[in-house]
Amino acid sequence: MSSSGLPEDFLRQWKEAQGQYASMDEPDSADRRSDDAHDLTEDEAAEHLANGWERLHEVVPRFNLAVLGNTGAGKSSLVNAIFGEIRAEVGVGAPVTQEVTAHDNEAGTLRLYDFPGFELGKNGRDPVTIIKDELSTIQKGPEEDRIHLAWFCWDQGPRRVEDAHRAAIAELEARKVPVIAVVTKVRDDELAEIEEFGRWIRNHVAGLWSHDTGSPIVCLTRSKAPSAGLVQLLDESRTAADATFRDAIDAAQKLDAAAKRRAARGLIAAAAGSAAAAAAIPVPVATAAVLAPIQLGMMGQIARMYGLNLKGVLGGGTALLQLALQLTGRAAVASLVKVVPGAGSVINAAVASAWTYAAGEAWLYLCDGIASRKIDPDQVGPVFDYLQPIIEAVLKSKFPKS
Numbered sequence: 001m002s003s004s005g006l007p008e009d010f011l012r013q014w015k016e017a018q019g020q021y022a023s024m025d026e027p028d029s030a031d032r033r034s035d036d037a038h039d040l041t042e043d044e045a046a047e048h049l050a051n052g053w054e055r056l057h058e059v060v061p062r063f064n065l066a067v068l069g070n071t072g073a074g075k076s077s078l079v080n081a082i083f084g085e086i087r088a089e090v091g092v093g094a095p096v097t098q099e100v101t102a103h104d105n106e107a108g109t110l111r112l113y114d115f116p117g118f119e120l121g122k123n124g125r126d127p128v129t130i131i132k133d134e135l136s137t138i139q140k141g142p143e144e145d146r147i148h149l150a151w152f153c154w155d156q157g158p159r160r161v162e163d164a165h166r167a168a169i170a171e172l173e174a175r176k177v178p179v180i181a182v183v184t185k186v187r188d189d190e191l192a193e194i195e196e197f198g199r200w201i202r203n204h205v206a207g208l209w210s211h212d213t214g215s216p217i218v219c220l221t222r223s224k225a226p227s228a229g230l231v232q233l234l235d236e237s238r239t240a241a242d243a244t245f246r247d248a249i250d251a252a253q254k255l256d257a258a259a260k261r262r263a264a265r266g267l268i269a270a271a272a273g274s275a276a277a278a279a280a281i282p283v284p285v286a287t288a289a290v291l292a293p294i295q296l297g298m299m300g301q302i303a304r305m306y307g308l309n310l311k312g313v314l315g316g317g318t319a320l321l322q323l324a325l326q327l328t329g330r331a332a333v334a335s336l337v338k339v340v341p342g343a344g345s346v347i348n349a350a351v352a353s354a355w356t357y358a359a360g361e362a363w364l365y366l367c368d369g370i371a372s373r374k375i376d377p378d379q380v381g382p383v384f385d386y387l388q389p390i391i392e393a394v395l396k397s398k399f400p401k402s
């Protein structure tokens with residue numbers, strides 16, 4: 001804690017976030033909600049949280065990444081190093097393919113298509129034919145399941161590009177999937193030779209993705225500690241994939257906590273815009289429940305983005321659900337009234353938006369802390385004591401004259 005009673009990292013984060021929020025458009029699309037004049041019950045709150053949680057994909061569509069390369073090239077290690085371990089195998093509803101396995105992360109922000117290696121497949125089938133067939137199946141399937149980006153991995157050890165690799169890359173290119181070349185298991189003691197191999201790939205392998213002006217991108221990486229090149233691969237992936245998937249990539253990765261918070265703040269800004277629209281005709285403080293569904297939906301989205309489990313962490317009777325109720329109910333209104341001039345009796349658009357930012361920042365702080373195991377989700381009761389200063393800091397900066 002800092003001397004002002006705020007969690008130490010919060011003020012710094014909040015300062016950064018303000019610039020970010022200022023540059024975001026706030027949509028004003030919300031319908032006016034029912035105006036029942038009570039705090040929500042626990043069941044109602046749980047339902048709104050669940051609603052946001054279930055529908056995260058509507059605002060943050062899942063990013064689908066394919067990894068290809070020889071067996072043992074280091075594909076799984078690379079994915080784990082950037083996105084964490086992704087265990088859940090995709091079952092019903094996924095495109096039916098013979099030899100590609102699909103795995104979704106907990107939050108539903110990332111699907112990984114793990115392609116088979118380049119040895120002969122089932123029944124002695126040619127690997128390139130397999131890849132071609134599997135690609136066709138996936139890319140002709142439902143739009144949300146299609147591959148958005150591929151990493152093609154070469155182990156730096158053999159430093160060998162095979163004809164089958166070129167053929168597979170051509171198949172990806174023909175289907176407009178950007179392919180980033182990755183050299184894995186980079187060793188510092190052979191860096192000169194590895195860089196030479198990278199240059200050779202850049203000049204001799206057709207169909208690789210490049211920036212608008214430059215030559216193809218080849219990322220040199222090491223998944224084993226001390227890791228190398230992972231942030232660059234993540235950055236290139238963000239650029240190569242369609243902008244639609246930027247938030248999903250930022251949410252799914254585990255290398256850059258600030259990028260993940262940035263993605264969550266997109267959800268907060270959207271909810272603040274909806275809250276402002278809902279209070280375009282000022283509502284009495286007594287009917288603050290008009291805003292709670294918007295704010296709780298936002299909280300559900302953020303919780304999911306952080307991979308928090310709906311039933312375990314957010315389920316009925318948990319401390320976190322209580323806290324969500326407090327942030328969106330009378331307790332928050334009480335602190336609002338203290339800080340914001342003129343908020344004594346009505347909530348107008350500006351107040352609604354500031355309140356939503358405050359609740360969102362406090363909730364983001366919690367989810368971030370829980371996901372990184374700095375905060376115990378069962379012990380968040382006392383946490384409200386330090387969320388209060390967060391709320392007030394946000395509100396004060398939104399109403400600087402108070």
Ligand SMILES: Nc1nc2c(ncn2[C@@H]2O[C@H](COP(=O)(O)OP(=O)(O)O)[C@@H](O)[C@H]2O)c(=O)[nH]1
Nearest residue numbers: 070071072073074075076077078185222223224
């Ligand atoms: N030294 C070193 N070994 C690695 C690295 N990445 C993966 N490996 C090892 O290479 C082997 C194959 O890795 P894996 O990720 O399973 O490859 P995949 O078959 O392409 O998914 C495993 O024994 C890994 O521990 C790396 O960066 N450095």
Ligand SMILES: [Mg+2]
Nearest residue numbers: 075076077114
């Ligand atoms: Mg593997």
